[in-house]
Amino acid sequence: MTNQQMNTDVILIGAGVMSATLGTLLKQLAPEWNITVFEKLDAAGEESSHELNNAGTGHAALCELNYTKELEDGSIDMSKAISVNEQFQVSRQFWSYLVEQGLIKNPEDFIMPLPHVSYVQGEDNVRFLKNRYETMIQNPLFKGMEFSDDLEKLKEWLPLMMENRTASEPLAATKIDIGTDVNFGSLTRMMFDNLEQQGVDVEYNHVVEDITRRPDGRWDLKILDTKNNIRKFQSAKFLFIGGGGGSLPLLQKTGIPESKQIGGFPISGIFMVCNNPEIVEKHNAKVYGKAAVGAPPMSVPHLDTRYIDKEKSLLFGPFAGFSPKFLKTGSNMDLFGSVKPNNLVTMLACGAKNMGLTKYLVEQLAQSKEQRMEELRSFIPDAKEEDWELIVAGQRVQVIKDTPEEKGKLQFGTEVVTDEAGTVAALLGASPGASTAVHVMLDVMNRCFPEEMQEWEPKIKEMIPSYGVALSENPELFKEVHEATSKSLKLTK
Secondary structure (H helix, E strand, C coil), X not given: CCEEEEXXXXXXXXXXXXXXXXXXXXXXXXXXXXXXXXXXXXXXXXXXXXXXXXXXXXCCCCCCHHHCEECCCCCXXXXXXXXXXXXXXXXXXXXXXXXXXXXXXXXXXCXXXXXXXXXXECHHHHHHHHHHHHHHCCCHHHCCCEEECCHHHHHHHCHHHHCCCCCCCCEEEEEECCCEEECHHHHHHHHHHHHHHCCCEEEECEEEEEEEECCCCCEEEEEEECCCCEEXXXXXXXXXXXXXXXXXXXXXXXXCHHHCCEEEEEEEEEEEEECCHHHHCCCCCEEECCCCCCCCHHHCCEEEEEEECCEEEEEEEEEEECCCCCCCCCCCCHHHHCCCCCCHHHHHHHHHHCHHHHHHHHHHHCCCHHHHHHHHHCCCCCCCHHHEEEEEEEEEEEEEECCCCCCCEEECCEEEEECCCCCEEEEEECCCHHHHHHHHHHHHHHHHCHHHHHHHXXXXXXXXXXXXXXHHHCHHHHHHHHHHHHHHCCCCC
16 A cells, blocks of 8 residues: 655545535636545445435425424414525526536436425315415515415326325315426536536545644545555645535544534435336426424425436335434444544433434334335325335435534534634535535635635626525516526426
Protein backbone atom coordinates (compact mmCIF):
# COMPACT_ATOMS: atom_id res chain seq x y z
CA MET A 1 0.00 0.00 0.00
CA THR A 2 1.38 3.41 -1.04
CA ASN A 3 0.45 6.85 0.25
CA GLN A 4 -0.48 9.93 -1.77
CA GLN A 5 -0.75 13.52 -0.45
CA MET A 6 -2.76 16.15 -2.35
CA ASN A 7 -4.31 19.58 -1.77
CA THR A 8 -7.51 21.13 -3.12
CA ASP A 9 -9.90 24.00 -2.40
CA VAL A 10 -13.11 22.05 -1.76
CA ILE A 11 -13.78 18.43 -0.83
CA LEU A 12 -17.26 16.95 -1.22
CA ILE A 13 -17.90 13.63 0.52
CA GLY A 14 -20.64 11.58 -1.14
CA ALA A 15 -21.73 11.57 -4.78
CA GLY A 16 -25.42 12.16 -4.15
CA VAL A 17 -27.76 14.94 -5.21
CA MET A 18 -26.56 17.31 -2.46
CA SER A 19 -22.88 17.17 -3.42
CA ALA A 20 -23.85 17.31 -7.10
CA THR A 21 -25.87 20.48 -6.43
CA LEU A 22 -23.22 22.19 -4.32
CA GLY A 23 -20.46 21.28 -6.75
CA THR A 24 -22.48 22.56 -9.71
CA LEU A 25 -23.31 25.84 -7.94
CA LEU A 26 -19.68 26.42 -6.98
CA LYS A 27 -18.42 25.67 -10.49
CA GLN A 28 -20.79 28.34 -11.84
CA LEU A 29 -19.83 30.89 -9.19
CA ALA A 30 -16.11 30.15 -8.69
CA PRO A 31 -14.93 28.16 -11.73
CA GLU A 32 -11.29 28.60 -10.69
CA TRP A 33 -11.78 26.62 -7.47
CA ASN A 34 -10.48 23.06 -7.45
CA ILE A 35 -13.06 20.54 -6.27
CA THR A 36 -12.53 16.88 -5.34
CA VAL A 37 -15.33 14.39 -4.64
CA PHE A 38 -14.95 11.13 -2.72
CA GLU A 39 -17.60 8.42 -3.05
CA LYS A 40 -17.32 4.98 -1.47
CA LEU A 41 -19.48 3.28 -4.13
CA ASP A 42 -18.53 2.83 -7.77
CA ALA A 43 -20.96 5.36 -9.29
CA ALA A 44 -22.90 8.54 -8.51
CA GLY A 45 -26.42 8.58 -7.09
CA GLU A 46 -26.41 4.99 -5.85
CA GLU A 47 -27.59 5.50 -2.25
CA SER A 48 -30.32 7.89 -1.03
CA SER A 49 -30.49 9.68 -4.39
CA HIS A 50 -31.08 6.47 -6.36
CA GLU A 51 -34.47 6.37 -8.06
CA LEU A 52 -35.57 3.24 -6.18
CA ASN A 53 -34.35 4.50 -2.80
CA ASN A 54 -36.71 7.50 -2.59
CA ALA A 55 -40.29 8.30 -3.55
CA GLY A 56 -39.34 10.48 -6.52
CA THR A 57 -41.84 13.16 -5.50
CA GLY A 58 -41.05 16.74 -6.40
CA HIS A 59 -41.98 17.86 -2.88
CA ALA A 60 -43.86 21.14 -3.22
CA ALA A 61 -46.52 20.58 -0.51
CA LEU A 62 -49.16 20.12 -3.20
CA CYS A 63 -50.38 16.81 -1.77
CA GLU A 64 -48.38 16.07 1.40
CA LEU A 65 -50.83 16.61 4.26
CA ASN A 66 -48.10 16.64 6.93
CA TYR A 67 -46.93 20.07 5.66
CA THR A 68 -50.20 21.67 6.83
CA LYS A 69 -51.48 21.68 10.38
CA GLU A 70 -54.97 22.25 11.74
CA LEU A 71 -54.87 24.59 14.74
CA GLU A 72 -57.16 24.43 17.76
CA ASP A 73 -59.43 27.14 16.37
CA GLY A 74 -59.92 25.13 13.17
CA SER A 75 -57.71 27.34 11.02
CA ILE A 76 -54.93 25.89 8.85
CA ASP A 77 -51.28 26.72 9.42
CA MET A 78 -49.73 26.46 5.96
CA SER A 79 -46.44 28.22 6.70
CA LYS A 80 -44.43 25.01 6.22
CA ALA A 81 -46.26 24.22 2.98
CA ILE A 82 -45.41 27.68 1.62
CA SER A 83 -41.77 27.28 2.68
CA VAL A 84 -41.38 23.86 1.04
CA ASN A 85 -43.08 25.03 -2.15
CA GLU A 86 -40.88 28.15 -2.36
CA GLN A 87 -37.80 25.96 -1.95
CA PHE A 88 -38.90 23.60 -4.72
CA GLN A 89 -39.41 26.58 -7.04
CA VAL A 90 -35.74 27.46 -6.43
CA SER A 91 -34.73 23.94 -7.52
CA ARG A 92 -36.88 24.18 -10.65
CA GLN A 93 -35.25 27.47 -11.63
CA PHE A 94 -31.74 26.13 -11.15
CA TRP A 95 -32.49 22.95 -13.11
CA SER A 96 -33.98 25.10 -15.88
CA TYR A 97 -30.82 27.20 -15.99
CA LEU A 98 -28.69 24.06 -16.34
CA VAL A 99 -30.85 22.85 -19.23
CA GLU A 100 -30.85 26.24 -20.96
CA GLN A 101 -27.05 26.46 -20.69
CA GLY A 102 -26.63 22.95 -22.07
CA LEU A 103 -25.00 21.77 -18.84
CA ILE A 104 -27.55 18.97 -18.60
CA LYS A 105 -29.72 17.68 -21.43
CA ASN A 106 -33.04 15.89 -21.92
CA PRO A 107 -34.94 17.08 -18.83
CA GLU A 108 -37.61 14.47 -19.53
CA ASP A 109 -35.04 11.92 -18.35
CA PHE A 110 -35.27 13.27 -14.78
CA ILE A 111 -38.54 15.20 -14.41
CA MET A 112 -42.06 14.50 -15.64
CA PRO A 113 -45.39 16.33 -15.09
CA LEU A 114 -47.74 14.38 -12.85
CA PRO A 115 -50.90 15.39 -10.92
CA HIS A 116 -50.53 15.50 -7.13
CA VAL A 117 -53.54 14.31 -5.14
CA SER A 118 -54.40 14.34 -1.43
CA TYR A 119 -56.87 11.58 -0.53
CA VAL A 120 -58.76 11.08 2.75
CA GLN A 121 -61.49 8.93 4.23
CA GLY A 122 -63.83 9.68 7.13
CA GLU A 123 -65.96 12.68 8.04
CA ASP A 124 -63.34 14.50 10.13
CA ASN A 125 -60.64 14.05 7.52
CA VAL A 126 -62.94 15.26 4.73
CA ARG A 127 -63.73 18.38 6.75
CA PHE A 128 -60.00 18.96 7.34
CA LEU A 129 -59.15 18.49 3.65
CA LYS A 130 -61.85 20.94 2.53
CA ASN A 131 -60.66 23.48 5.08
CA ARG A 132 -57.09 22.96 3.91
CA TYR A 133 -58.10 23.40 0.28
CA GLU A 134 -60.04 26.61 0.93
CA THR A 135 -57.01 28.04 2.74
CA MET A 136 -54.41 26.96 0.20
CA ILE A 137 -56.14 28.19 -2.97
CA GLN A 138 -55.90 31.74 -1.63
CA ASN A 139 -52.14 31.52 -2.13
CA PRO A 140 -50.79 31.88 -5.70
CA LEU A 141 -48.41 28.92 -5.21
CA PHE A 142 -51.39 26.57 -5.05
CA LYS A 143 -53.56 28.11 -7.75
CA GLY A 144 -55.37 25.46 -9.78
CA MET A 145 -55.98 23.06 -6.89
CA GLU A 146 -59.40 21.38 -7.01
CA PHE A 147 -61.46 19.74 -4.25
CA SER A 148 -64.15 17.10 -4.59
CA ASP A 149 -66.11 14.75 -2.36
CA ASP A 150 -68.29 13.64 -5.27
CA LEU A 151 -67.84 9.96 -6.06
CA GLU A 152 -68.25 10.45 -9.81
CA LYS A 153 -65.55 13.13 -9.89
CA LEU A 154 -63.25 10.92 -7.80
CA LYS A 155 -63.80 8.09 -10.31
CA GLU A 156 -62.67 10.48 -13.04
CA TRP A 157 -59.55 11.52 -11.09
CA LEU A 158 -58.67 8.15 -9.58
CA PRO A 159 -60.19 5.35 -11.69
CA LEU A 160 -58.02 2.57 -10.24
CA MET A 161 -58.71 3.61 -6.65
CA MET A 162 -62.48 3.97 -7.15
CA GLU A 163 -62.93 0.74 -9.13
CA ASN A 164 -65.27 -1.66 -7.27
CA ARG A 165 -65.18 0.59 -4.21
CA THR A 166 -68.15 0.48 -1.85
CA ALA A 167 -67.98 3.80 -0.01
CA SER A 168 -68.96 3.04 3.59
CA GLU A 169 -67.66 6.44 4.75
CA PRO A 170 -67.18 9.88 3.20
CA LEU A 171 -64.29 10.24 0.74
CA ALA A 172 -62.61 13.36 -0.63
CA ALA A 173 -59.57 14.44 -2.59
CA THR A 174 -57.77 17.51 -3.81
CA LYS A 175 -56.00 17.46 -7.17
CA ILE A 176 -53.50 19.83 -8.75
CA ASP A 177 -51.97 19.23 -12.16
CA ILE A 178 -48.67 21.11 -11.72
CA GLY A 179 -47.05 18.33 -9.66
CA THR A 180 -43.97 16.42 -10.79
CA ASP A 181 -42.25 13.05 -10.59
CA VAL A 182 -38.47 13.49 -10.24
CA ASN A 183 -35.80 10.87 -10.89
CA PHE A 184 -33.13 12.18 -8.53
CA GLY A 185 -30.75 9.38 -9.47
CA SER A 186 -30.77 10.41 -13.11
CA LEU A 187 -30.44 14.11 -12.21
CA THR A 188 -27.50 13.37 -9.93
CA ARG A 189 -25.69 11.38 -12.61
CA MET A 190 -26.26 14.17 -15.16
CA MET A 191 -24.77 16.80 -12.86
CA PHE A 192 -21.74 14.66 -12.02
CA ASP A 193 -21.13 13.95 -15.71
CA ASN A 194 -21.03 17.70 -16.28
CA LEU A 195 -18.81 18.33 -13.25
CA GLU A 196 -16.26 15.84 -14.53
CA GLN A 197 -16.32 17.59 -17.91
CA GLN A 198 -15.48 20.83 -16.05
CA GLY A 199 -12.42 19.26 -14.43
CA VAL A 200 -13.87 18.21 -11.07
CA ASP A 201 -11.97 15.19 -9.74
CA VAL A 202 -14.57 12.55 -8.83
CA GLU A 203 -13.03 9.57 -7.05
CA TYR A 204 -15.23 6.49 -6.77
CA ASN A 205 -14.46 3.49 -4.52
CA HIS A 206 -12.87 5.88 -2.02
CA VAL A 207 -13.74 5.61 1.69
CA VAL A 208 -13.01 8.50 4.06
CA GLU A 209 -11.43 6.91 7.12
CA ASP A 210 -10.56 9.95 9.23
CA ILE A 211 -10.93 13.74 9.33
CA THR A 212 -8.72 16.14 11.30
CA ARG A 213 -8.32 19.89 11.38
CA ARG A 214 -4.96 21.60 11.07
CA PRO A 215 -4.00 24.58 13.29
CA ASP A 216 -4.41 26.83 10.20
CA GLY A 217 -8.03 25.68 9.78
CA ARG A 218 -7.56 23.40 6.77
CA TRP A 219 -9.01 19.91 6.82
CA ASP A 220 -6.93 16.75 6.37
CA LEU A 221 -8.66 13.58 5.21
CA LYS A 222 -7.35 10.04 5.28
CA ILE A 223 -8.91 8.11 2.42
CA LEU A 224 -8.71 4.50 1.31
CA ASP A 225 -8.91 3.71 -2.40
CA THR A 226 -10.60 0.33 -1.99
CA LYS A 227 -10.19 -0.67 -5.62
CA ASN A 228 -6.41 -0.23 -5.73
CA ASN A 229 -5.70 -0.62 -1.99
CA ILE A 230 -3.98 2.77 -1.85
CA ARG A 231 -4.21 5.12 1.11
CA LYS A 232 -4.41 8.82 0.24
CA PHE A 233 -4.17 12.01 2.27
CA GLN A 234 -6.03 15.05 0.97
CA SER A 235 -6.21 18.58 2.36
CA ALA A 236 -8.86 21.24 1.66
CA LYS A 237 -9.92 24.70 2.79
CA PHE A 238 -13.60 23.70 2.83
CA LEU A 239 -15.23 20.34 3.50
CA PHE A 240 -18.81 19.34 2.74
CA ILE A 241 -20.18 16.09 4.14
CA GLY A 242 -23.09 14.93 1.97
CA GLY A 243 -23.02 11.21 2.63
CA GLY A 244 -26.74 10.66 3.30
CA GLY A 245 -27.19 8.53 6.41
CA GLY A 246 -23.40 8.19 6.56
CA SER A 247 -22.95 11.92 7.23
CA LEU A 248 -23.39 11.67 11.01
CA PRO A 249 -20.36 9.41 11.69
CA LEU A 250 -18.24 11.58 9.41
CA LEU A 251 -19.43 14.76 11.13
CA GLN A 252 -18.47 13.19 14.47
CA LYS A 253 -14.94 12.60 13.14
CA THR A 254 -14.48 16.38 12.66
CA GLY A 255 -14.72 16.92 16.42
CA ILE A 256 -16.32 20.36 15.98
CA PRO A 257 -18.43 21.53 18.97
CA GLU A 258 -21.51 21.65 16.73
CA SER A 259 -21.25 17.87 16.22
CA LYS A 260 -21.87 17.18 19.92
CA GLN A 261 -25.25 16.22 21.37
CA ILE A 262 -26.43 15.01 17.95
CA GLY A 263 -27.53 11.45 17.31
CA GLY A 264 -29.36 9.59 14.60
CA PHE A 265 -32.04 6.93 14.36
CA PRO A 266 -32.25 4.90 11.12
CA ILE A 267 -35.58 3.95 9.54
CA SER A 268 -35.83 1.75 6.46
CA GLY A 269 -38.41 2.20 3.73
CA ILE A 270 -40.22 -0.71 2.07
CA PHE A 271 -42.41 -0.26 -1.01
CA MET A 272 -44.78 -2.50 -2.91
CA VAL A 273 -44.28 -2.39 -6.69
CA CYS A 274 -46.95 -3.39 -9.19
CA ASN A 275 -45.74 -5.71 -11.93
CA ASN A 276 -49.00 -5.81 -13.92
CA PRO A 277 -48.88 -3.30 -16.83
CA GLU A 278 -52.69 -3.20 -17.14
CA ILE A 279 -53.00 -1.95 -13.56
CA VAL A 280 -50.11 0.51 -13.94
CA GLU A 281 -51.87 2.15 -16.88
CA LYS A 282 -55.06 2.77 -14.86
CA HIS A 283 -53.35 5.22 -12.49
CA ASN A 284 -51.66 8.51 -13.29
CA ALA A 285 -50.94 10.55 -10.15
CA LYS A 286 -49.08 10.76 -6.89
CA VAL A 287 -51.75 10.19 -4.24
CA TYR A 288 -50.86 10.95 -0.62
CA GLY A 289 -53.03 9.94 2.31
CA LYS A 290 -52.75 10.62 6.05
CA ALA A 291 -50.17 8.98 8.30
CA ALA A 292 -51.37 6.52 10.92
CA VAL A 293 -51.45 7.74 14.51
CA GLY A 294 -47.93 7.44 15.95
CA ALA A 295 -46.31 7.02 12.53
CA PRO A 296 -43.39 9.24 11.51
CA PRO A 297 -44.04 11.75 8.70
CA MET A 298 -41.87 9.74 6.31
CA SER A 299 -44.42 6.91 6.56
CA VAL A 300 -47.33 8.81 5.03
CA PRO A 301 -48.96 6.23 2.69
CA HIS A 302 -48.93 7.13 -0.98
CA LEU A 303 -49.75 5.46 -4.29
CA ASP A 304 -47.33 6.79 -6.89
CA THR A 305 -46.99 6.70 -10.60
CA ARG A 306 -43.23 6.69 -11.27
CA TYR A 307 -41.19 7.22 -14.41
CA ILE A 308 -37.88 5.34 -14.23
CA ASP A 309 -35.82 5.18 -17.43
CA LYS A 310 -38.97 6.52 -19.13
CA GLU A 311 -40.85 3.38 -18.08
CA LYS A 312 -44.07 3.92 -16.15
CA SER A 313 -44.42 2.00 -12.90
CA LEU A 314 -46.62 2.03 -9.79
CA LEU A 315 -45.43 2.01 -6.17
CA PHE A 316 -47.27 1.95 -2.84
CA GLY A 317 -45.81 2.63 0.58
CA PRO A 318 -43.66 3.24 2.41
CA PHE A 319 -43.83 0.63 5.11
CA ALA A 320 -41.34 1.28 7.87
CA GLY A 321 -38.58 -1.15 8.62
CA PHE A 322 -35.57 -1.12 10.87
CA SER A 323 -31.91 -1.81 10.36
CA PRO A 324 -29.02 -0.47 12.45
CA LYS A 325 -27.32 0.50 9.17
CA PHE A 326 -27.10 4.21 8.38
CA LEU A 327 -26.81 3.44 4.65
CA LYS A 328 -28.34 0.69 2.57
CA THR A 329 -24.75 -0.40 1.87
CA GLY A 330 -23.65 0.38 5.43
CA SER A 331 -22.63 -1.70 8.45
CA ASN A 332 -24.78 -3.26 11.14
CA MET A 333 -22.55 -1.42 13.63
CA ASP A 334 -23.46 2.06 12.30
CA LEU A 335 -26.06 2.91 14.95
CA PHE A 336 -24.03 1.55 17.85
CA GLY A 337 -20.86 3.24 16.61
CA SER A 338 -22.64 6.61 16.48
CA VAL A 339 -23.39 6.56 20.23
CA LYS A 340 -20.76 8.70 21.96
CA PRO A 341 -20.36 9.99 25.52
CA ASN A 342 -21.47 13.44 24.31
CA ASN A 343 -24.77 12.23 22.77
CA LEU A 344 -25.72 9.26 24.97
CA VAL A 345 -28.03 11.26 27.25
CA THR A 346 -29.54 12.99 24.22
CA MET A 347 -30.39 9.65 22.59
CA LEU A 348 -31.72 8.11 25.80
CA ALA A 349 -33.97 11.13 26.36
CA CYS A 350 -35.30 10.77 22.83
CA GLY A 351 -35.94 7.07 23.28
CA ALA A 352 -37.88 7.63 26.50
CA LYS A 353 -40.17 10.16 24.81
CA ASN A 354 -40.79 8.19 21.62
CA MET A 355 -42.11 4.87 22.81
CA GLY A 356 -45.01 5.32 20.38
CA LEU A 357 -42.57 5.34 17.47
CA THR A 358 -40.88 2.21 18.82
CA LYS A 359 -44.25 0.47 19.07
CA TYR A 360 -45.10 1.56 15.53
CA LEU A 361 -41.82 0.19 14.15
CA VAL A 362 -42.27 -3.14 15.95
CA GLU A 363 -45.77 -3.47 14.49
CA GLN A 364 -44.51 -2.59 11.00
CA LEU A 365 -41.69 -5.13 11.21
CA ALA A 366 -44.14 -7.84 12.25
CA GLN A 367 -46.44 -7.29 9.28
CA SER A 368 -46.94 -10.08 6.78
CA LYS A 369 -47.34 -9.39 3.08
CA GLU A 370 -51.08 -9.98 3.42
CA GLN A 371 -51.30 -7.34 6.16
CA ARG A 372 -49.47 -4.91 3.87
CA MET A 373 -51.91 -5.85 1.10
CA GLU A 374 -54.76 -4.84 3.41
CA GLU A 375 -53.22 -1.38 3.74
CA LEU A 376 -52.86 -1.20 -0.03
CA ARG A 377 -56.55 -2.13 -0.38
CA SER A 378 -57.52 1.06 1.45
CA PHE A 379 -56.23 2.70 -1.75
CA ILE A 380 -57.02 -0.05 -4.30
CA PRO A 381 -59.96 -2.13 -3.00
CA ASP A 382 -59.45 -5.15 -5.26
CA ALA A 383 -55.64 -5.28 -5.24
CA LYS A 384 -54.37 -8.84 -5.76
CA GLU A 385 -51.25 -10.16 -4.05
CA GLU A 386 -49.83 -11.71 -7.21
CA ASP A 387 -49.66 -8.27 -8.89
CA TRP A 388 -47.39 -6.74 -6.24
CA GLU A 389 -43.91 -7.42 -4.90
CA LEU A 390 -41.91 -5.89 -2.05
CA ILE A 391 -38.72 -3.90 -2.54
CA VAL A 392 -36.49 -2.39 0.14
CA ALA A 393 -35.84 1.30 -0.50
CA GLY A 394 -33.19 3.49 1.11
CA GLN A 395 -32.21 4.12 4.71
CA ARG A 396 -33.13 7.46 6.30
CA VAL A 397 -31.44 8.62 9.48
CA GLN A 398 -33.68 10.89 11.52
CA VAL A 399 -31.75 13.49 13.50
CA ILE A 400 -31.84 13.53 17.30
CA LYS A 401 -30.59 16.72 18.91
CA ASP A 402 -30.89 18.97 21.92
CA THR A 403 -32.84 22.18 21.41
CA PRO A 404 -33.39 25.09 23.82
CA GLU A 405 -36.89 23.73 24.47
CA GLU A 406 -36.25 20.00 24.52
CA LYS A 407 -33.61 17.42 25.36
CA GLY A 408 -33.26 14.71 22.72
CA LYS A 409 -35.76 16.00 20.17
CA LEU A 410 -36.43 13.73 17.19
CA GLN A 411 -36.26 15.88 14.07
CA PHE A 412 -38.10 15.06 10.85
CA GLY A 413 -36.62 17.05 8.00
CA THR A 414 -33.31 18.30 6.66
CA GLU A 415 -30.60 19.67 8.99
CA VAL A 416 -27.46 21.61 8.07
CA VAL A 417 -24.61 21.64 10.61
CA THR A 418 -21.67 24.04 10.16
CA ASP A 419 -18.76 25.10 12.32
CA GLU A 420 -18.38 28.67 13.54
CA ALA A 421 -15.66 29.47 11.01
CA GLY A 422 -17.65 28.10 8.07
CA THR A 423 -14.94 25.64 7.01
CA VAL A 424 -17.08 22.51 7.22
CA ALA A 425 -20.75 21.72 6.62
CA ALA A 426 -22.72 18.51 6.95
CA LEU A 427 -26.16 17.63 5.65
CA LEU A 428 -28.25 15.40 7.92
CA GLY A 429 -31.85 14.21 7.92
CA ALA A 430 -34.42 13.23 5.33
CA SER A 431 -37.46 14.52 3.42
CA PRO A 432 -38.02 16.92 1.69
CA GLY A 433 -34.24 16.69 1.14
CA ALA A 434 -33.52 16.25 -2.56
CA SER A 435 -36.45 18.38 -3.72
CA THR A 436 -35.07 21.36 -1.83
CA ALA A 437 -31.38 20.65 -2.51
CA VAL A 438 -30.67 23.97 -4.22
CA HIS A 439 -32.17 26.01 -1.38
CA VAL A 440 -30.29 23.92 1.19
CA MET A 441 -26.97 24.30 -0.61
CA LEU A 442 -27.48 28.06 -0.93
CA ASP A 443 -28.01 28.06 2.85
CA VAL A 444 -24.70 26.19 3.24
CA MET A 445 -22.97 28.77 1.05
CA ASN A 446 -24.49 31.69 2.97
CA ARG A 447 -23.15 30.25 6.20
CA CYS A 448 -19.73 29.28 4.88
CA PHE A 449 -18.99 31.89 2.20
CA PRO A 450 -20.78 35.06 3.40
CA GLU A 451 -18.32 37.49 1.78
CA GLU A 452 -18.22 35.65 -1.54
CA MET A 453 -22.02 35.43 -1.62
CA GLN A 454 -22.23 39.22 -1.93
CA GLU A 455 -20.01 39.06 -5.01
CA TRP A 456 -21.86 36.03 -6.38
CA GLU A 457 -25.36 37.48 -5.98
CA PRO A 458 -25.75 38.80 -9.57
CA LYS A 459 -24.81 35.38 -10.98
CA ILE A 460 -27.12 33.63 -8.52
CA LYS A 461 -30.00 35.83 -9.66
CA GLU A 462 -29.18 34.93 -13.25
CA MET A 463 -29.51 31.24 -12.34
CA ILE A 464 -32.43 31.71 -9.93
CA PRO A 465 -34.46 34.82 -10.90
CA SER A 466 -36.55 34.73 -7.72
CA TYR A 467 -33.50 34.59 -5.41
CA GLY A 468 -34.24 36.62 -2.26
CA VAL A 469 -37.91 37.13 -3.20
CA ALA A 470 -40.96 35.41 -1.65
CA LEU A 471 -42.90 34.11 -4.64
CA SER A 472 -45.99 33.61 -2.49
CA GLU A 473 -46.09 37.40 -2.08
CA ASN A 474 -45.29 38.12 -5.74
CA PRO A 475 -47.86 36.30 -7.87
CA GLU A 476 -46.76 37.89 -11.15
CA LEU A 477 -43.14 36.81 -10.66
CA PHE A 478 -44.30 33.34 -9.62
CA LYS A 479 -46.38 33.03 -12.79
CA GLU A 480 -43.44 34.20 -14.90
CA VAL A 481 -40.84 31.82 -13.43
CA HIS A 482 -43.25 28.90 -13.26
CA GLU A 483 -44.17 29.23 -16.92
CA ALA A 484 -40.50 29.68 -17.90
CA THR A 485 -39.31 26.63 -15.94
CA SER A 486 -42.21 24.53 -17.21
CA LYS A 487 -41.15 25.34 -20.77
CA SER A 488 -37.42 24.68 -20.17
CA LEU A 489 -38.07 21.43 -18.32
CA LYS A 490 -40.62 20.31 -20.94
CA LEU A 491 -43.39 20.05 -18.36
CA THR A 492 -45.95 21.60 -20.70
CA LYS A 493 -46.98 20.33 -24.10
